[in-house]
Amino acid sequence: MIVTTDFPIYTLGDYAYKAIQKHFKKILKWEKLVRQDKDPEALHQMRVGMRRLRSSVNGFSLGIVVPKAISDKNIGRIARKLGELRDLDVLQETLENVYQPNLPDKEKVLMTAVFKTLKKQRNDAVAGVKPILKDDTYKSLKESLKVWLEAPTYQDSAALPIQQVVPDLLLPEVSHFLLHPGWLIGTKIENTDIAVLKDWEREKIEQVLTKDGENLHSLRKQAKRLRYQMELFPDLYGDSYKSHLAEVKKVQEILGQLNDSVVLADWLSYVCKSKLLHKLPTLAKLIEEKRYILWGEWRCLQEVYIKPETKQDFRLTILHPYDNRTNDDNSTQVVALATN
Secondary structure, rough: EEEEEOOOOEHHHHHHHHHHHHHHHHHHHHHHHHHHHHOHHHHHHHHHHHHHHHHHHHHOOOEEOOOOOOOOHHHHHHHHHHHHHHHHHHHHHHHHHHHHHOOOOOOOOOOHHHHHHHHHHHHHHHHHHHHHOHHHHHHHHHHHHHHHOOOOOEEEHHHEEEEHHHHHHHHHOOOHHHHHHHHHOEEEEEEEEEOOOOOOOOHHHHHHHHHHHHHHHHHHHHHHHHHHOOOOHHHHHHHHHHHHHHHHHHHHHHHHHHHHHHHHHHHHHHOOOOOOOOOOHHHHHHHHHHHHHHHHHHHHHHHOOOOOHHHHHHHHHHOOOOOOOOOOOOOOOEEEEEEO
């Protein structure tokens, strides 16, 4: 079917197919290198592909019909195993490249035992990844994805133009993001107005991270889900959308680094069998200083996203695909619609 239009018209089904195909190809591309365990970047890329595949299958669930093997549970189980190994790689990279060069010789000697323990834990994690890439769950997932991509099945809503439905796909995730209780940590509400409490001492920040760290980590995960969904549709929106997407990514990254620093300190304390400050005081101070900087960056984003006008701008942006797009090419385009 050929349609003449001022801009490409694609359906919900088209976008679902394109996303699932893209992420499945990425998983297959890096699978062999992950099995060989020769390149940490391969693990990272395959893990990202699995996470984005999971997000796409969930995000487009109202428009597609997939076999049971392509389930959130199955994809999540594989992604978690890859994640356990990837987390150890990140931990090692951070210690080696960020902190160890700045340690005194005495502490560098102690780090030898730390890296020995880390290597053992990583070997155990590798031993957990290799079997899962050989088991029936992964094989069934791959085969089911291949079959579905050859002959995709859809629900009736898949035939709707993507411009009509994209706000309905994105707004639930935006709402969960904006209403997350993590935004209210370290704030004060007076007469319905929210204010960020400032000039915190480092000790206070440490107390908040101990008390509310899980809540901030939960907000990071919601930011990640929203980011993955938004990154499916940048061609449908303009500059305002791209700005919000960039800030959602910042929230995810900064809160992720904050959580990583807490996990790192706890892991090191466990390995050292004492408080980190007692055996590795310089390292403990460096980690604390890094958290203090990250906390300041987080507070800047928090101040922006607790403002009613920011939230309203975000909602309105999502509600109006194409409204802010600059059309440099006004020529008519001819598009062949997918007829799956």
